[in-house]
Structure formats: structure tokens, C-alpha cells
Amino acid sequence: MPRILSPLFAAATYARWLHLLIGMVFAGVVLLVYPGTEGVGVLRAVVLGTAVDGVLLTLAALVPAMRRAEGVQARLLLMPVREEDIAAEPSRSWADRRRTALWLIGRVALGLAVGLATAQVLTVAVLLLTAPGRDRPPALYGHQLPAGAVGLYPLLAPVLMFGLGWLAVWAGRLQLAMAVRLLGPSPAERLAEAELRAERLLERNRLARELHDSIGHALTVTVLQAGAARAVDDPAFTATALEVIEETGRRAMDDLERTLVLLRESPGGPTTEQPGIDRLPGLFDTARAAGSPVEVWIELPEEQLPGVLSRESYRIVQEAVTNVLRHAPGEPVAVRIVARQGQLELRCVNALTGEGSRRGGGGKGLRGIRERAALLGGEATAGRQDGEWVLAVRLPLRLGA
Template sequence: MPRIFAPLLAAATYARWLHLLIGVVFVGVVLLVYPGTEGVTTTRVLTVSVLLDSALLTLAALVPATRRAEGVQARLLLLPDREEQIGVTGSTGWADRRRTAGWLIGRVALGSVVGVATVHGLASVWSLCTQPFRGRTPSLFGWQLPDGWPLLLDPMLAPVLLFGLVWFVVLAGRLQLAMAVSLLGASSAERLAEAELRAERLLERNRLARELHDSIGHALTVTVLQAGAAREVADPAFVAKALEVIEETGRQAMDDLERTLVLLRDTPEGTAVEQPGVEQLPGLFETARAAGHPVEATVEIPAGALPGVLSREAYRIVQEAVTNVLKHAPGAPIVLRIVVRAGQLELRCVNGRSGEGGSRKGGGKGLRGLRERATLLGGEATAGWQGDDWVLAVRLPLRLGS
């Protein structure tokens, strides 16, 4: 029972009823202007009305703003469950104009049917409620009830007729909504553009996740190693240096975290924190040296040779490489060479086995992240043992824009 009567009490039903009746108002205005209602046959009125209305609605659909206006009105009065199902943008091509014309003609046609049913239905309800008390036979939709019909039963038919009329409006409103979603909704090109935008946002979030993994992972690794070394070494100078490294690494990680969270919030402050690039590599090397790793670094990059995105990604790759050495080969020497040659950036990181028996596995998240970064930039990354040395080699093309 609730499913039967709930739609009759819903605000959406009467909002959609109003939207449907706007269509018949348009037909009425056109009909009054031409051909008029006096001295003209019904057949001619209907024929001229259909042809003239269709022509005017098609011309209106050629205006790009018409689609936007119809979308806004449909959202307000048809009350869809999800507003994004009905577009509110102007026409961008002939396909949109054709769909808008189909919507306008269909809307006016359905509205005309509902308008005629509304006028005759309400008139019939009034007739059933009033005419029997005047001793007259009521009419239903213009037809007189047969003689001999019990007049006192007529008022009992009025609620049934009104119930049927409102349910007819409910079904017409649902049909109107389906038409709006189909004809005013996003076109194939718009849906493709939206899908591409969602994919781009997903890739950006994945990139930010890798940023956090590299930055926070590096900071935690350095912090744990420095704290452990400070506990084992009784030298006050070494302890002070370790605390300084922990403080600096933690501050940098907090900056990276703040920048990433701002970007995820999509606020204008997304560029407030400068993203690290190859210019910050010396500080990274000093952190590794403070953790007990001899570092021999050669960086041969001409000024302005690297696009901004490539500079940032190169820093993250080196950071992940250094973090892996800190984790898996404590105390091992690190030899780094970064050069620009033959239109590409070449990065090579070599470290030997540590004296503490450190090991390296090839399937960790860090190495997968390195390969993903290189692939997204159009390059490649390889890592593995070469004799007693673990070698990471990355090649990135310089064809990216800043």
C-alpha cells in the first residue's frame, strides 16, 4: 500500500506535473497566434500546430544556451535522484543540438497529452461531484454517462478518477525524467572526457601516494638508524649530530606531508610548499653520510637542462635508492652518477654488500615505485646484483614539458 500511495504525496510528482504543463502552455500560445481557434477545423488546427511547433522548437534548439536552460529547469522541476544525470552545459556540436531538438519536441508532445488529460480529468471530477445534486447527468472527458445511471453513485467515482489522473501524471513524470536523462545528459564525448578526467585524477593521487611513501619512508628509515646509532655510541658529539639529522629529516618529511595533503584537498594553496628537485640532492647525500654511509656523488646537469617534473622525479628516485641502501645495506658505500647525455637523464646508483650481512630483494614496493615512475616518464629502470654490487640504473627522456 505505501508503494501505491507514496508517489501521490511526493513533492516530485507535483513539481514534474508543473514541468509537464509548461509544454502545453507553449502549444496554447502558438495556437492562439496562428492559426487561431475560430472558423478552423480541428484537423487543420492539429496539423498546423504540430508542424509549426516542431519547426519553432527545432530553431530554438540551434541556440547553444537552450540546452543549458532546459537542463537547469529539468533539474529544478524533475528532481532527479542524481543531478549530474542531467547536464547544464550549452550545446557544443550538432549532436547536442539534435538531442536538444528531440527533447523539446518530446517534452511539448508529452506535456500536451498531460495537459489535455488534466483539464478534462479535473472537469470530470468536478462534474461527478456537482451535477448529480442538480439532477443532471455528469460527463466524463466530454461524454455523458448513460441515462438511468444512479446519480448518487457518481460522487463516489470522483476519488477513483482523481487517483487515476494523479497516477497518470506520476508515470508521465517518470517518462519525462527518463527522456531528460537520455537527451539532456552527457554526450558520448562528454562522458569520455569525464572518464579521462577521473583517470587523470586517479593517476595524480597514485603519484601523491608514491610521494608520501618515498618521503615518509626515507624519513622513518633515517630516524630509526640515527636513533639506534646514538643509543649505541656514547660520543656526545655523535649524539648531537644524530639528533640534528633526525630533526632536519623530520622537518622535511613534515613539509612533504603538508604539501601532499594540500594537493589532495584541491585548494589554491597546492603550490605553497616547494617541491624538492635535484638542487636538494646534496642535503640528501649529507643525510646518508650522517647515517654512516660513505657517498661518492657525481652530478653533471647543466643549468636549466631538466624540466621541473623531471627534476622532482629524479630527486624522488635518488631518495628511494638511498633509502633502500639505508634499509638493506647499513654502512655500505654509495656511488651515484647523474648525467644528461644524448637527450636523456641517466642515473646510476651502486652500493656493495654491507659488513652486517644486509640483503636485497627484487620485488619490494620501493623498486616497483621506481619502475612506475620511470615508465610514466617514458623511460626505464632496472635493478639487480652485478657481482658484489647492487646496481640501480634509470634512463629518462628529456622530452617532457615543465
């Protein structure tokens, strides 16, 4: 019983019913203007009115904004499960205009049928309800109702209203299906939406890598410095460790604020400078202060590296150094950055000792390095070689070449 009655009390049913009746109103207005209701036969009026409706609706569908207007109205009154199933964009092709024309004609035709049925059922229901109070039984469609059962006629009115309600339910569902079919996103719009979702996903992944690399590095350095200061118990060393912790924390806060600005999508908000390859000396000083000697060879061209290449190179080296501090603290690190033969080669080598001897190649940091390299058209490898852990990254100097 609830499954039979609940659709009759749903807000969507009456919103869709209203949407259907709007189509009947349009057809009625056109019929009153031409061919009119006087001196014209019913059949001829219906044929002429239908022809005029079809022409006007087809012409209206040629206007690109009509598809947007119909889509917005359908989303509001037809109440689809997912709004994106009905497009709210103007027509961009003749296929969109053709589908809009079919939608308009189908909407008006179905609305006219439901509207006429609604008017007829309501009229009959009123006549049945008022039959006992009349001097004689009412006539329906030229036929006089029997007088013997006049007291039972009011009981038929709820049955008619129940049928009318379910007619509205099924007609509304049909109208919604037509809207999804004819006003739904075109293949080009679906492709554009998929590309937009992919871009957003890539941006979210990039921001996640930024946070992982920056905050992970800061926490690693902070933990190592705090532990070393407590173990050494030297006031001078403790003061130096606190300075390193302070500077590392400040840089991490800058990176966090910059990332949050991007997440808030507030271009007018405060921003911080993107870290680039020129910030590497500070990174190496932090690693040395944490107890890991760092040897560096940098051979770069005089011209400045592209901004995105400089930024991603910094993050790659930062993650490599962080992994060394986390898995092989205190071990020497050799970093080589060379530009030759149209490629930027980044190489980070450290000895495998302690936890580093058990390190695998599937961590989030290494996965992030591979993703960064792939997005720039390069490649990254990491693994054990002759008792050492070697990370090698190759990136094209001319992005997109």
C-alpha cells in the same frame, strides 16, 4: 501495496509532473497567439499549432545555450539518479542541436498530452464529487449520467485520481528516459570527462607518491638516527642525530604543506619550493649521518635540467636511498647520475645483507619509481646482481621527444 502507493507520494513524481505541465503551457501560449481559438476549427487549430510549435522549438534548439538551460531544468525537476546522465553544457555540434530539437519537440508533445489528461480527469473528478448535491446528474462529454446511482459517483473520483497519479508516474519516467537519451553527454563530452577523470587520478597518484617518498624517507631517517643515538650513548653523536632529525622533519613538513596546498586547490596559498636535483647533496648528507657511506658520481650538462625531470630525478634517488637505509642500514651506497646520448641515467647500488637479502621487487616505493619513469617516457629496473641490489633508471633528457 507499498510498491503501488509509494510512487504516488514521492517528491520526484510531482517534480516531473510540473516539468510535463510546463510543456503544455508552452503549447497553449503558442496556440493562443496563432492560430488562436476563435473562428478556427479544433482540428485545424491543432495542426497549425503543432506546426508552429515544431518550427519554434527547432529554431530554439539552434541556440547553443538552449541545451544547457534544458539540461539544468531537467536535472532539477526530473531528478535523475545521477546528475551526470544529463548534460548541462551548451551545444557544440550539429548533432547536439539535433538531439536538443528532438528533446524539445518530444517534451512539449508529451507534456501537452499529460496536461490535457490532467485537466480532463480533474474536471470529471470534480463533477463526480459534486453530483449528489446537484438538481440533476451531470453530463459528461454530451452524455447525461443515470440518476439512479448518483450517490455512488463520488466513489469513482478516487479511482480516477489514482489512475491520473500513475499516468504522471509513468509519463515522468518516460520524460526522464528521453532526457537521458537526448540531453545526455555526447561521445565527445564522455571522452573529455574520461580524460579529466584520468588526469585527476594521475594527479592523485602523483601526490600519493610524493607523500610516500618524502614522509617515508623522513620517518626512516628519524627512526635510524633515534635508534643510533640511543645505542651509542655519546652526547656529541646524539646532538648531531637530533640536528639531522630536526632538518629531516623540517623538509618533510615543507613537502607535506606543499602537497596539502595542491590537494586544497588553493593556488593563492603558501607554497614551498619544489625539490630538485640540486637538493641531492643534502639528501646524501642525511644518509651519511644515518650511518650509510655514500659515494656519488654526477656528470650533468651545464644547461639546467627541465623542472619536471629535475624534480622526479630527486624523488627517484630519494626513494632509492630510503630503501637502502630501510633494508640495508649501514651498508655503503654508490649513486651514479650521468647524462649521455640524450638520456639521464640514474644508478643506485648497495650490498645485499640482512633484510636486504630477502627484499623483493614489488614494494610500493619501487612501483612508484617505475611509474615516475614511465610517465617521463623512460624505464626503471631493480633487482639482485652479483650479490648487490641494483636500481637503474633511464629517462629521456628531452621530454616528449
